[in-house]
Amino acid sequence: xxxxxxxxxxxxxxxxxxxxxxxxxxxxxxxxxxxxxxxxxxxxxxxxxxxxxxxxxxxxxxxxxxxxxxxxxxxxxxxxxxxxxxxxxxxxxxxxxxxxxxxxxxxxxxxxxxxxxxxxxxxxxxxxxxxxxxxxxxxxxxxxxxxxxxxxxxxxxxxxxxxxxxxxxxxxxxxxxxxxxxxxxxxxxxxxxxxxxxxxxxxxxxxxxxxxxxxxxxxxxxxxxxxxxxxxxxxxxxxxxxxxxxxxxxxxxxxxxxxxxxxxxxxxxxxxxxxxxxxxxxxxxxxxxxxxxxxxxxxxxxxxxxxxxxxxxxxxxxxxxxxxxxxxxxxxxxxxxxxxxxxxxxxxxxxxxxxxxxxxxxxxxxxxxxxxxxxxxxxxxxxxxxxxxxxxxxxxxxxxxxxxxxxxxxxxxxxxxxx
Amino acid sequence: xxxxxxxxxxxxxxxxxxxxxxxxxxxxxxxxxxxxxxxxxxxxxxxxxxxxxxxxxxxxxxxxxxxxxxxxxxxxxxxxxxxxxxxxxxxxxxxxxxxxxxxxxxxxxxxxxxxxxxxxxxxxxxxxxxxxxxxxxxxxxxxxxxxxxxxxxxxxxxxxxxxxxxxxxxxxxxxxxxxxxxxxxxxxxxxxxxxxxxxxxxxxxxxxxxxxxxxxxxxxxxxxxxxxxxxxxxxxxxxxxxxxxxxxxxxxxxxxxxxxxxxxxxxxxxxxxxxxxxxxxxxxxxxxxxxxxxxxxxxxxxxxxxxxxxxxxxxxxxxxxxxxxxxxxxxxxxxxxxxxxxxxxxxxxxxxxxxxxxxxxxxxxxxxxxxxxxxxxxxxxxxxxxxxxxxxxxxxxxxxxxxxxxxxxxxxxxxxxxxxxxxxxxxxxxxxxxxxxxxxxxxxxxxxxxxxxxxxxxxxxxxxxxxxxxxxxxxxxxxxxxxxxxxxxxxxxxxxxxxxxxxxxxxxxxxxxxxxxxxxxxxxxxxxxxxxxxxxxxxxxxxx
Numbered sequence: 001x002x003x004x005x006x007x008x009x010x011x012x013x014x015x016x017x018x019x020x021x022x023x024x025x026x027x028x029x030x031x032x033x034x035x036x037x038x039x040x041x042x043x044x045x046x047x048x049x050x051x052x053x054x055x056x057x058x059x060x061x062x063x064x065x066x067x068x069x070x071x072x073x074x075x076x077x078x079x080x081x082x083x084x085x086x087x088x089x090x091x092x093x094x095x096x097x098x099x100x101x102x103x104x105x106x107x108x109x110x111x112x113x114x115x116x117x118x119x120x121x122x123x124x125x126x127x128x129x130x131x132x133x134x135x136x137x138x139x140x141x142x143x144x145x146x147x148x149x150x151x152x153x154x155x156x157x158x159x160x161x162x163x164x165x166x167x168x169x170x171x172x173x174x175x176x177x178x179x180x181x182x183x184x185x186x187x188x189x190x191x192x193x194x195x196x197x198x199x200x201x202x203x204x205x206x207x208x209x210x211x212x213x214x215x216x217x218x219x220x221x222x223x224x225x226x227x228x229x230x231x232x233x234x235x236x237x238x239x240x241x242x243x244x245x246x247x248x249x250x251x252x253x254x255x256x257x258x259x260x261x262x263x264x265x266x267x268x269x270x271x272x273x274x275x276x277x278x279x280x281x282x283x284x285x286x287x288x289x290x291x292x293x294x295x296x297x298x299x300x301x302x303x304x305x306x307x308x309x310x311x312x313x314x315x316x317x318x319x320x321x322x323x324x325x326x327x328x329x330x331x332x333x334x335x336x337x338x339x340x341x342x343x344x345x346x347x348x349x350x351x352x353x354x355x356x357x358x359x360x361x362x363x364x365x366x367x368x369x370x371x372x373x374x375x376x377x378x379x380x381x382x383x384x385x386x387x388x389x390x391x392x393x394x395x396x397x398x399x400x401x402x403x404x405x406x407x408x409x410x411x412x413x414x415x416x417x418x419x
Numbered sequence: 420x421x422x423x424x425x426x427x428x429x430x431x432x433x434x435x436x437x438x439x440x441x442x443x444x445x446x447x448x449x450x451x452x453x454x455x456x457x458x459x460x461x462x463x464x465x466x467x468x469x470x471x472x473x474x475x476x477x478x479x480x481x482x483x484x485x486x487x488x489x490x491x492x493x494x495x496x497x498x499x500x501x502x503x504x505x506x507x508x509x510x511x512x513x514x515x516x517x518x519x520x521x522x523x524x525x526x527x528x529x530x531x532x533x534x535x536x537x538x539x540x541x542x543x544x545x546x547x548x549x550x551x552x553x554x555x556x557x558x559x560x561x562x563x564x565x566x567x568x569x570x571x572x573x574x575x576x577x578x579x580x581x582x583x584x585x586x587x588x589x590x591x592x593x594x595x596x597x598x599x600x601x602x603x604x605x606x607x608x609x610x611x612x613x614x615x616x617x618x619x620x621x622x623x624x625x626x627x628x629x630x631x632x633x634x635x636x637x638x639x640x641x642x643x644x645x646x647x648x649x650x651x652x653x654x655x656x657x658x659x660x661x662x663x664x665x666x667x668x669x670x671x672x673x674x675x676x677x678x679x680x681x682x683x684x685x686x687x688x689x690x691x692x693x694x695x696x697x698x699x700x701x702x703x704x705x706x707x708x709x710x711x712x713x714x715x716x717x718x719x720x721x722x723x724x725x726x727x728x729x730x731x732x733x734x735x736x737x738x739x740x741x742x743x744x745x746x747x748x749x750x751x752x753x754x755x756x757x758x759x760x761x762x763x764x765x766x767x768x769x770x771x772x773x774x775x776x777x778x779x780x781x782x783x784x785x786x787x788x789x790x791x792x793x794x795x796x797x798x799x800x801x802x803x804x805x806x807x808x809x810x811x812x813x814x815x816x817x818x819x820x821x822x823x824x825x826x827x828x829x830x831x832x833x834x835x836x837x838x839x840x841x842x843x844x845x846x847x848x849x850x851x852x853x854x855x856x857x858x859x860x861x862x863x864x865x866x867x868x869x870x871x872x873x874x875x876x877x878x879x880x881x882x883x884x885x886x887x888x889x890x891x892x893x894x895x896x897x898x899x900x901x902x903x904x905x906x907x908x909x910x911x912x913x914x915x916x917x918x919x920x921x922x923x924x925x926x927x928x929x930x931x932x933x934x935x936x937x938x939x940x941x942x943x944x945x946x947x948x949x950x951x952x953x954x955x956x957x958x959x960x961x962x963x
Contacts, residue, residue, distance in 0.1 A: 141804045143832075185776055185811065188771025191775075
């Protein structure tokens with residue numbers, strides 16, 4: 001069996017890490033189960049996008065790393081071939097297909113493809129069986145992230161295409177029950193074709209020697225976020241403002257960190273996204289929230305080492321999103337002994353169950369609920385800390401430990417759903 | 420043995436009558452006709468040639484066997500009204516001119532290709548035969564082609580030019596309106612500019628059509644009492660020499676005049692007024708409509724006339740139609756082709772749906788300004804986005820009203836609010852059986868909410884807006900308020916509705932059991948009795 005894991009877009013960060021972990025889990029899991037498989041890993045061949053070090057661990061596991069160019073082929077050129085040798089696929093023809101041209105076989109030598117994300121501007125040629133990994137459908141719950149409602153936004157049309165790619169998959173791989181449900185109800189994938197795979201977590205080793213100087217001398221709440229609307233900044237600021245207005249003597253500061261969060265302060269002025277609607281609204285909200293304004297420090301996007309250091313020294317971690325597929329930040333905080341205050345939505349509830357996390361939860365749509373959670377939780381710091389999961393428990397969820405289960409789930413799905 | 424067969428004459432007209440099966444008037448008409456036909460009453464439906472195919476759609480769609488009904492078609496229908504209708508509501512399903520020509524020419528092209536292959540399959544042995552044949556074929560082809568093209572060109576050129584020009588203009592406008600807001604506004608403005616003139620022309624054309632229809636009835640059935648199942652045909656009733664019984668379903672246009680502005684409301688009310696004035700007898704579906712709408716709005720015109728309140732019948736549980744969950748889901752998923760994309764700027768095709776994988780909330784209705792669909796859409800949004808409930812809403816309306824359209828568009832609910840318009844009665848039954856909850860948020864109805872009995876009879880709980888006719892439905896049979904209070908919700912509080920929907924979904928089994936017990940009490944009065952009462956009332960009016 002030859003499986004190709006393909007990263008079809010210019011992903012780095014979490015999605016790249018996810019794709020690498022999937023490949024590693026398939027390799028390690030199959031070997032642990034005594035099964036021999038070949039693995040290829042495909043990524044876009046663009047200068048400067050990836051370095052050989054990104055894939056060194058895959059190579060050590062015997063995975064072939066194959067860069068490719070993404071090409072689009074007129075549907076009729078391929079459909080004509082199906083007329084003669086694969087007529088049963090004619091019904092699922094498309095005006096255009098995407099091809100991953102690696103200059104060798106276009107991955108046709110693989111028996112099965114795993115696409116890490118559905119972000120494809122055309123369909124996969126229908127003779128290729130594949131699985132697709134999906135993370136979340138935030139736009140169903142927070143439609144604003146796809147743009148202004150008045151305009152006929154291109155994001156929605158692109159989503160239709162992505163959904164088509166997902167529906168045509170032999171099976172869909174997701175990591176939470178909520179995303180599984182969205183796949184079925186929102187995208188329209190038949191229920192038996194959506195499989196929940198175990199969610200892995202790479203427990204990093206904290207290196208005390210790399211610890212940085214504290215960002216502030218006062219105790220602080222680390223607010224991990226990014227600049228998108230579903231991160232719910234306005235309501236979170238309202239909740240914090242309500243709390244600090246009633247507790248003006250609290251020594252707590254707020255440190256905000258995350259991708260593009262520099263847009264929320266004057267540091268981001270030179271960024272072309274500075275004048276976007278949402279960052280502008282958040283800046284305005286900060287400006288008018290006097291208590292939050294004097295306590296808030298935005299450190300923007302920092303390196304992993306720096307982030308670990310800031311997190312380790314935090315009193316609390318704050319996560320306030322309206323909806324997503326869950327966040328590793330709660331688990332990372334727990335691993336470093338930092339309790340969390342988190343918004344409550346299905347993926348977080350699931351994550352808390354899986355990782356035995358017990359954060360202080362609040363309704364992300366209600367600032368008063370955040371205020372209440374702060375009032376309730378902050379005096380009980382020691383108690384929340386003592387309820388954090390053990391390091392052993394978190395280690396049990398890393399990719400190496402989960403690999404056999406991951407492979408077994410994958411193999412069963414293939415046996416059941418791939419002709 | 421019967422001396423002479425009893426007869427029931429119905430007029431079927433309408434400016435642009437709604438033929439969809441969910442339309443209440445159609446449902447009621449058919450539920451009146453069916454039992455009468457079964458009882459051996461001869462039902463005669465009078466209509467115009469403009470309405471003929473719509474009669475068939477409305478009646479057959481609701482399970483009336485057209486072979487058992489006599490349809491008298493009078494050739495008085497207005498062609499002009501159909502033109503205006505086609506202009507105002509263009510068909511979206513029509514294929515392009517080029518696609519149609521291509522498909523027509525496909526067999527000829529295949530034949531010509533076959534001949535060409537035979538001619539070109541040349542060897543030394545057959546060359547002597549095929550070369551002359553090839554030359555002949557080429558020459559003949561050229562001559563025939565040129566002559567045909569010339570003649571066709573001469574004959575069709577002006578027509579084709581006009582057609583092409585208009586087609587290109589419409590397509591360009593449609594394409595532009597998707598891309599550029601300014602062009603779209605221009606398009607909307609051009610249509611709007613014509614509206615005042617159309618608003619004057621349409622009622623006049625319809626009045627003239629009604630008068631022709633009345634003259635035709637006077638000629639063909641001068642001594643027959645005619646039953647009008649709506650009060651919109653006032654000009655016919657006025658000119659009719661024979662007696663007329665008119666059903667007065669409601670006057671929602673007068674109850675919510677600002678919501679119906681632009682819906683030819685004044686024309687409708689004028690027609691109603693004429694119908695009430697000239698009818699020999701009137702039927703209402705509820706006491707509320709009789710007292711609060713008919714008598715209050717048209718008091719002097721009603722006085723002294725017999726007015727009968729004939730409530731609608733109830734759907735009773737039909738165990739034979741119940742299917743297993745698997746069969747039901749499979750049957751529903753075969754109906755997904757009926758889903759319609761009513762948001763062409765948001766979606767290229769209708770959403771792909773897997774019935775059985777979510778709680779289906781059903782609101783079978785034709786959306787109009789008083790149907791209060793926005794409250795339901797808001798509640799559904801709340802359930803999905805705030806409460807993370809696995810639900811979708813399905814509407815059977817052909818198209819949403821502007822408010823609903825705007826709400827769905829602005830909240831981007833195009834994947835969670837589905838439209839399955841004009842479904843046949845079997846599909847509607849399927850939808851009811853497959854639903855987890857039926858919600859009827861309408862602010863006004865003429866009488867009983869038959870979605871209630873339709874849902875409960877197949878084991879689906881129902882919630883209804885707390886409006887007088889909903890209460891009357893239960894009160895008439897002496898059911899205590901404490902029994903049905905929880906099934907009603909305030910029609911203006913969408914958060915309350917969301918709470919109630921969540922409760923109904925969680926407590927479905929217990930709720931439907933209570934509702935079933937109530938329905939059993941209500942269902943002692945069924946459609947057969949309702950139809951009998953209509954017939955008896957008509958006979959009574961005819962004999963006085």
